Amino acid sequence: MLPFNQIYLFSATLCQSYFHPPTHPPNLAPGKFYPYFCYMQKKDLCTWLKKALKEPLPGTEVQWEMASSDRRIKNFPRKASPGSKPAAVLLLLYPLNETVHIVLIQRPLYNGVHSGQISFPGGKMEEQDSDLTATALREACEETGFCNNNTEILGTLTPLYIPVSDFIVWPFVAWTAERPSFSPNREVVDLIEVPLEFFSDSSNIKEKPMKIRDELLDVRYYDYNGSVIWGATAMILHELTVILENR
Secondary structure, eight states, rough: OOOOTEEEEOOHHHHHHHOOOOOSSSSOOOTOOOOOOOOHHHHHHHHHHHHHHHSSOOHHHHGGGGOHHHHTTOOOSSSSSOOEEEEEEEEEEEEEEEEEEEEEEEEHHHTTTTTEEEESSHHHHHHHSHHHHHHHHHHHHHHHHHOOOEEEEEEEEEOOEEETTTTTEEEEEEOOSSSOOOOEEEEEEEEEEEEEGGGGGGGGGGEEEEETTTTTEEEEEEEEEEEEEEEEHHHHHHHHHHHHHOO
């Protein structure tokens, strides 16, 4: 196994920019499609992503490619109102089994708009938060038990407005050099660790009717081993995937 400060990351542009891809990437299933891999030191990954996230982002239009039918048909507002509430989520990247993973959480069933959904660790900004970065890190600590002061914030994706709850969500992309030791709280039913390259394979994008808030909607989602990743989480992941594939 490679040391944790060395990882494999997919992206044809990335490989061409820094290294030639290895002839035999490790532990790949025979016959399975992999978009591209290159050998990259941790410092180069962080440097590249930091730079990419400072450039013009794909934006709301790309996020909406994974939107559910109610957003598309009803033309939900794409921009927050002046009174919208700020929130933040953490897209925590880390090495696991020689590839980059991201952690998602599944929320419990309750009487609310996000009942049972799979999402990023995150939540609304509280008075004690100095800024939205602090919000993302605090929420991740509370929900997953990962409280590491050495977490490196690489940048932000396009803020996403959530009309049903009137939140404007800021997605922070972060890196930690080792797989976290998670200890989720009672707000989390399950932790789902997903290889980042999973989202670049278009065959993993599905669409089906789902009953959401007493309404039957056509929902685009990522199907990860039966876990349905849809809504704002899928929209944010799609923008990150486009950045990694197209830069």
